[in-house]
Amino acid sequence: MNNHYDIIIIGAGPAGMSASCLASKYKVKILVLDVAISPGGQIFRAVETNQSSHKQKFGTNYLNGIKLVNKFRKCSIDYQSRAKVWHLSENGEVHYLKDNKTHFVKAKHILITTGAQERPFPVTGWTLNGVMTAGAAQILLKESNLGIQNAVFVGTGPLLYLIAHQYLMMDIPIKAVIDTTPLSNYFRAIPKIAGLRGNYNEIYKGIKWIGDIKKSNTFFINRISDLRILGDEEVNAIEYQKNGQWNKIECEHVLLHQGLVPEINISLSVGCRKIWNQQQACWNIDVDKWFQSSLPCISVAGDASSISGAVAAAASGKIAALNILAKLNIITAKNRDQLAIPIHKSLKTEMSIRTFLETLFNPISRFRIPNNNDTIVCRCEEVSAGEIRESVDLGSKGPNQTKSFTRCGMGPCQGRLCGLTVAEIIADQLNCSIEEVGYYRIRPPVTPITLGELSTTKPTVTRSN
Amino acid sequence: MNKMCDFDSIVIGGGMIGSSIAFGLAKQDEKVAMIDEGDNALRAARGNFGLIWVQGKGEKNSSYADLTLQSAKKWPKFNNELMALTKIDIGFEQKGGFDFCLNQEEFDERIILLKHIAENSHEQFSYEMFNHDELAKKLPKIGPEVVGASYSSWDGHVNPLLLLRSLHKGFQELGGKLLTHSVSDIKYNDSYFSVQAKNGVINSNKVILAAGFSNQNLAPKIGLKMSLFPQRGQILVTEKIKPFLDYPTGLIRQTNEGGLLLGDSHEDVGFDDGTNLQTMQQIAQRVTTIFPFLRDVKMIRAWGSLRILTDDRLPIYDYSKTCPGAYTVSSHSGVTLAPIHALDIASYIVKDGKLPISLNCFSAERFND
Amino acid sequence: MIKRIDSLKSEMIRIYFEDKLIYAHKGDTVASALLEAGVTHFQNTTSRGSQRGPFCMMGVCFDCLVEIDEQPNQQACMINVYQEMKIKRQANLLK
Numbered sequence: 011m012n013n014h015y016d017i018i019i020i021g022a023g024p025a026g027m028s029a030s031c032l033a034s035k036y037k038v039k040i041l042v043l044d045v046a047i048s049p050g051g052q053i054f055r056a057v058e059t060n061q062s063s064h065k066q067k068f069g070t071n072y073l074n075g076i077k078l079v080n081k082f083r084k085c086s087i088d089y090q091s092r093a094k095v096w097h098l099s100e101n102g103e104v105h106y107l108k109d110n111k112t113h114f115v116k117a118k119h120i121l122i123t124t125g126a127q128e129r130p131f132p133v134t135g136w137t138l139n140g141v142m143t144a145g146a147a148q149i150l151l152k153e154s155n156l157g158i159q160n161a162v163f164v165g166t167g168p169l170l171y172l173i174a175h176q177y178l179m180m181d182i183p184i185k186a187v188i189d190t191t192p193l194s195n196y197f198r199a200i201p202k203i204a205g206l207r208g209n210y211n212e213i214y215k216g217i218k219w220i221g222d223i224k225k226s227n228t229f230f231i232n233r234i235s236d237l238r239i240l241g242d243e244e245v246n247a248i249e250y251q252k253n254g255q256w257n258k259i260e261c262e263h264v265l266l267h268q269g270l271v272p273e274i275n276i277s278l279s280v281g282c283r284k285i286w287n288q289q290q291a292c293w294n295i296d297v298d299k300w301f302q303s304s305l306p307c308i309s310v311a312g313d314a315s316s317i318s319g320a321v322a323a324a325a326s327g328k329i330a331a332l333n334i335l336a337k338l339n340i341i342t343a344k345n346r347d348q349l350a351i352p353i354h355k356s357l358k359t360e361m362s363i364r365t366f367l368e369t370l371f372n373p374i375s376r377f378r379i380p381n382n383n384d385t386i387v388c389r390c391e392e393v394s395a396g397e398i399r400e401s402v403d404l405g406s407k408g409p410n411q412t413k414s415f416t417r418c419g420m421g422p423c424q425g426r427l428c429g430l431t432v433a434e435i436i437a438d439q440l441n442c443s444i445e446e447v448g449y450y451r452i453r454p455p456v457t458p459i460t461l462g463e464l465s466t467t468k469p470t471v472t473r474s475n
Numbered sequence: 476m477n478k479m480c481d482f483d484s485i486v487i488g489g490g491m492i493g494s495s496i497a498f499g500l501a502k503q504d505e506k507v508a509m510i511d512e513g514d515n516a517l518r519a520a521r522g523n524f525g526l527i528w529v530q531g532k533g534e535k536n537s538s539y540a541d542l543t544l545q546s547a548k549k550w551p552k553f554n555n556e557l558m559a560l561t562k563i564d565i566g567f568e569q570k571g572g573f574d575f576c577l578n579q580e581e582f583d584e585r586i587i588l589l590k591h592i593a594e595n596s597h598e599q600f601s602y603e604m605f606n607h608d609e610l611a612k613k614l615p616k617i618g619p620e621v622v623g624a625s626y627s628s629w630d631g632h633v634n635p636l637l638l639l640r641s642l643h644k645g646f647q648e649l650g651g652k653l654l655t656h657s658v659s660d661i662k663y664n665d666s667y668f669s670v671q672a673k674n675g676v677i678n679s680n681k682v683i684l685a686a687g688f689s690n691q692n693l694a695p696k697i698g699l700k701m702s703l704f705p706q707r708g709q710i711l712v713t714e715k716i717k718p719f720l721d722y723p724t725g726l727i728r729q730t731n732e733g734g735l736l737l738g739d740s741h742e743d744v745g746f747d748d749g750t751n752l753q754t755m756q757q758i759a760q761r762v763t764t765i766f767p768f769l770r771d772v773k774m775i776r777a778w779g780s781l782r783i784l785t786d787d788r789l790p791i792y793d794y795s796k797t798c799p800g801a802y803t804v805s806s807h808s809g810v811t812l813a814p815i816h817a818l819d820i821a822s823y824i825v826k827d828g829k830l831p832i833s834l835n836c837f838s839a840e841r842f843n844d
Numbered sequence: 845m846i847k848r849i850d851s852l853k854s855e856m857i858r859i860y861f862e863d864k865l866i867y868a869h870k871g872d873t874v875a876s877a878l879l880e881a882g883v884t885h886f887q888n889t890t891s892r893g894s895q896r897g898p899f900c901m902m903g904v905c906f907d908c909l910v911e912i913d914e915q916p917n918q919q920a921c922m923i924n925v926y927q928e929m930k931i932k933r934q935a936n937l938l939k
Contacts, residue, residue, distance in 0.1 A: 045922070056871075061853055061854075062849065127900070127902070127904050137894065139897045140884055141899065142898060143899065145900065146900055146901035149901040149921075154852070154869070154872050154876040154880070156848055156880055159845045159847060180849050263846075389899075391891050392889060392891040392892045421906065423904060426904050426905075427905055
């Protein structure tokens with residue numbers, strides 16, 4: 011049947027593309043589904059079409075993406091762009107939307123490589139017009155050559171310094187960079203450098219970026235203890251607290267970033283088990299060393315299961331692909347193990363920096379658990395931290411009860427931007443662990459679908475999820 | 476109150492029924508505890524459509540039809556009381572509601588059904604039939620394939636989650652105590668009850684089981700029997716759209732926040748409260764027949780919920796003869812019957828100690844033979 | 845202000861926001877085209893009537909909802925511009 015595949019890969023970022031390139035060398039029928047108009051994921055977004063004369067200034071990692079995208083384009087696979095997966099079942103059925111029509115496909119194995127999202131950054135005023143994420147600024151730059159003039163960059167993590175550095179290289183004026191990394195993180199992180207075993211490249215890069223930013227005229231401030239964004243409907247200033255004193259910077263744009271977290275809704279919707287990663291302070295999808303999830307026909311690799319960066323994502327995609335090929339009896343398990351040796355090795359090298367990075371850039375709890383009860387937690391339904399706390403007082407023990415009391419998590423984003431915050435607030439108030447508190451119950455659709463499109467779906471006899 | 480007792484009454488179950496009764500008992504100045512399980516408990520209360528629905532109920536039992544209409548009549552007063560106490564607006568509206576007929580046969584059968592209910596009603600149940608053109612005046616976007624609808628002025632809706640929240644808040648404002656545990660045992664000690672929860676034992680004069688399916692395990696401990704079975708209903712939730720639906724209907728209602736709830740289904744799948752594509756598709760097809768413009772509206776979530784049913788679909792109201800002071804309550808219309816539960820049932824429990832003869836027909840003994 | 849750092853060489857696309865003509869480029873999303881034209885206020889929420897505009901630019905936050913060719917609730921960051929597209933700010937649906 012021509013809508014039956016051996017493998018369906020969801021997401022054409024580094025992990026998905028690498029998995030496709032490897033698996034397509036064997037006699038397997040592969041379908042790759044991706045929401046964007048061209049492959050690359052977020053990190054290599056628009057790498058094919060970007061014709062900017064500034065392209066070089068995005069850095070070597072971005073340019074390496076072109077090689078991978080070209081390789082991906084040459085693979086013998088069925089690649090569907092602008093394809094939004096809205097329903098998955100654990101027995102390999104996939105429904106996706108493309109061109110306002112819904113399509114049904116089936117595979118023996120599904121590989122989820124849908125990547126990451128930004129960690130929520132719930133501070134007072136973060137919902138004002140003019141506040142965006144650092145990732146949003148990157149997308150505007152890569153896709154449309156647009157630079158946000160005189161923005162204040164706020165937060166912590168490599169991506170923040172990367173984009174600020176890119177702006178610097180492209181002469182886009184920056185109003186200020188406010189670094190929220192606390193001093194204590196440095197003390198905790200430095201001992202972890204030993205784990206890097208000499209692979210200091212990325213650290214040197216980061217130090218250079220920050221050095222360049224500090225050397226330029228950009229106003230750079232760090233070690234702050236609190237933040238609030240001001241404005242009526244639109245941003246007009248940002249205030250930061252340092253050494254007990256509040257200071258104001260007038261601006262029209264604020265770019266927030268405090269790290270990436272896996273976008274787990276798609277994996278949870280099909281029933282994959284999740285685990286709390288204490289070091290990363292976020293949920294991971296529970297996978298084994300082959301990126302096989304708790305469901306036999308589903309693997310989850312790259313940032314979709316745990317944040318590891320683009321190079322590690324590519325390696326994990328390949329490892330997952332090898333394992334799937336073995337499960338499909340295309341290669342033997344022994345073969346798989348052999349072929350995986352060098353890839354596992356390079357993955358290990360890439361991962362060696364993670365402990366250091368995750369310790370250094372662990373966001374402080376002040377910016378994960380809002381103090382101010384007026385701070386919005388659920389952006390979609392505009393539910394405040396105070397309302398969440400009130401529902402806990404009323405007896406709510408977890409996000410699902412809280413959701414039914416406050417509507418938090420009921421909007422179109424289905425908890426992506428509030429799930430972590432809500433769980434942390436509840437755990438903090440009840441003085442228990444996040445694992446005990448849990449996460450929202452995720453239901454289909456993975457992404458919104460019209461009733462007209464739903465009515466024309468080919469009916470399938472699927473077990474419930 | 477017996478000196479051994481921590482409470483006058485313990486209500487086991489904090490869903491729509493448990494919290495209605497607990498609220499009612501607290502209103503009667505009883506010292507009440509409500510025991511509820513945690514975040515992931517199977518909760519019919521969270522899977523509620525939110526209708527206050529009279530039309531069509533009690534086809535085979537006029538006492539149930541009467542009870543339903545009595546409850547609907549008490550809703551405005553009940554809403555005012557809750558609002559005054561908790562300040563929460565639960566989105567109560569009672570302008571009447573429609574049940575659609577998608578072909579002539581359905582239309583004709585509906586007339587027979589409602590006529591029968593009206594004739595046997597002691598509460599002056601009334602209804603109206605609307606043909607397509609008349610319906611289009613009330614619901615301008617109605618699709619051409621809809622033959623007509625039945626209307627009852629007693630039908631309405633509330634936001635069921637806010638109702639639950641309001642009942643919980645009202646209960647606590649009135650001095651009630653909420654405990655989060657699961658109950659494993661109940662012992663009758665001649666004049667009081669010992670309820671075994673995870674953290675210890677709680678004693679009270681009276682115990683009311685309103686724990687949904689868990690009632691089945693607990694009822695025998697207080698000398699009562701119950702046989703319940705689950706029936707799944709699936710609901711689709713849409714994005715928010717401009718208000719277009721002035722009246723709730725049996726299958727579609729627009730919430731006060733703007734989203735639509737679309738139903739429904741009746742599935743025999745055991746305790747599976749998941750969703751499946753086939754049913755979601757059937758619901759989508761049906762509602763786009765009723766309102767064709769909905770084809771362009773997006774569903775953002777689907778969920779399944781388990782109705783708690785008895786063999787004859789009627790509620791259970793029982794009091795124990797061997798363990799006086801113990802009661803069981805079960806119904807799948809927790810919203811419609813909330814006023815009866817909060818006002819009447821609670822009152823019978825406190826003042827009479829037993830349930831009135833008018834509720835005898837709802838005893839689980841009707842299943843003995 | 846949001847400005848192009850480099851001129852785009854792709855085809856010019858005419859779109860309208862609140863009946864006002866905007867020149868966008870092939871490859872722009874509705875969100876990037878509107879941002880470049882100085883529009884930051886895309887919708888008013890139903891919960892509190894607050895002004896919202898793009899936040900994540902990647903389809904996760906649903907803040908960039910606009911009405912496109914009379915269809916409400918369209919995610920501006922996920923849709924590419926096409927000729928003669930008519931975009932309206934999405935007013936609070938419940939008012």
